[in-house]
Structure formats: structure tokens, C-alpha cells
Amino acid sequence: MSASDKISAAGDKLKGNAKEAAGRVTGDDSKVAEGKLDQAKGDMKQAGANAKDSAKDVFDN
Secondary structure, eight states: OOHHHHHHHHHHHHHHHHHHHHHHHHTOHHHHHHHHHHHHHHHHHHHHHHHHHHHHHHHHO
16 A cells, blocks of 8 residues: 555545534544445545555555
8 A cells, every 4th residue: 555545544534524524523423424435535546555555565466
């Protein structure tokens, strides 16, 4: 996983955590949902990058 992929995925997760926490504090269910969506987006980016790394390892050998 490249450094930029890691940063992007971590940024989405961090942004999602912050949105979810803000939504819980203010009682804004839509913010909570947005936060969870951002976190899932980060997880998907991370999974895609990991799959890319795995495929690269297989085909480089």
C-alpha cells in the first residue's frame, strides 16, 4: 500500500470518526450516518490498496 493510499484511507477514517462523534453529541443522525459512510469509504480504500499489493506480490514472483 503506497503512502498516499494509506494517508487517504486514514484521512477518511479520521474524518468519519469526527463526523460521527459530532453527530452523536448534537443528536444529528444524518451526521452520524455521514461519519459511518466516510469510515466505510476509508476501509474500502484500504482494502483495495491491500488487494493491489497482494496482486503485485503474486505477479512479481
